[in-house]
Amino acid sequence: MTSDAVERAPHGRSGLDPAEECKRIESDLERLKALIHDAGERLLLSFNEVAALLPELASTGEQRARVIESLHAAVTALQFQDMATQLTEHAQRRLSSLEERLRSESARTVDGAQSHPPHPVRQLGMTAGSIDLF
Amino acid sequence: MQSILAVDDSASMRQMVSFTLKGAGYEVIEAVDGQEAFEKAQMQSVDLVLTDQNMPRMDGVTLVKNLRGLPAYSSTPILILTTESSDEMKSRGRAAGATGWLVKPFDPSKLLEVIRKVIR
Numbered sequence: 001m002t003s004d005a006v007e008r009a010p011h012g013r014s015g016l017d018p019a020e021e022c023k024r025i026e027s028d029l030e031r032l033k034a035l036i037h038d039a040g041e042r043l044l045l046s047f048n049e050v051a052a053l054l055p056e057l058a059s060t061g062e063q064r065a066r067v068i069e070s071l072h073a074a075v076t077a078l079q080f081q082d083m084a085t086q087l088t089e090h091a092q093r094r095l096s097s098l099e100e101r102l103r104s105e106s107a108r109t110v111d112g113a114q115s116h117p118p119h120p121v122r123q124l125g126m127t128a129g130s131i132d133l134f
Numbered sequence: 135m136q137s138i139l140a141v142d143d144s145a146s147m148r149q150m151v152s153f154t155l156k157g158a159g160y161e162v163i164e165a166v167d168g169q170e171a172f173e174k175a176q177m178q179s180v181d182l183v184l185t186d187q188n189m190p191r192m193d194g195v196t197l198v199k200n201l202r203g204l205p206a207y208s209s210t211p212i213l214i215l216t217t218e219s220s221d222e223m224k225s226r227g228r229a230a231g232a233t234g235w236l237v238k239p240f241d242p243s244k245l246l247e248v249i250r251k252v253i254r
Binding site for chain 2: 040041044048051068071072075076077078079080081082083085086118120121122123126127128129130131132133134
């Protein structure tokens with residue numbers, strides 16, 4: 001596509017209606033969620049198999065402590081599935097809301113800004129989160 | 135054996151929590167949301183409740199409020215384990231009567247340390 005063609009395209013580079021573009025992104029997010037779910041399930045199966053072998057893997061107290069430490073690290077990391085799924089669902093809700101706005105007449109009004117529910121996941125990594133005792 | 139009611143709508147999270155708690159010698163009762171947890175808590179008394187916040191049917195803060203309304207749970211430790219980390223949400227949890235607010239992901243050793251500190 002030439003630069004002139006891009007400029008002439010009614011709805012950006014892809015030529016898609018923005019609301020339609022939102023729908024496609026929503027579909028991509030749904031696929032991402034499915035991939036995360038599948039990866040999470042497979043990792044959990046492997047985790048359970050290793051955890052079940054704990055008595056055989058560790059014959060001494062020291063070995064047992066090391067295996068448990070590794071399993072605990074895996075427990076922290078495996079929580080990515082829940083966090084990633086929540087984040088993806090949040091993005092889907094926002095996208096769906098944006099799609100509705102784009103499709104409606106109110107999208108053109110000045111006060112079109114809508115409030116969104118608070119962001120459920122702000123973590124940037126998989127290190128353990130904070131603890132507050134009241 | 136002390137018992138813990140573990141509440142989360144994510145099956146993988148329930149599995150991670152159960153693995154951690156059972157490994158430390160606790161009996162674990164699982165519930166998939168606040169509503170089921172509230173029903174199970176009335177059928178069987180538990181020593182601690184560990185609940186997620188964002189769940190269908192009944193969220194964690196509502197579960198805390200409802201449990202605190204039952205004489206049997208007026209002083210039972212209730213911990214909220216969630217991805218939510220805003221001060222506003224923590225204040226809501228505290229006002230509802232939660233014992234503590236833990237942000238996911240949890241470190242099993244630290245979670246057990248907190249549980250040992252608050253469980254009776």
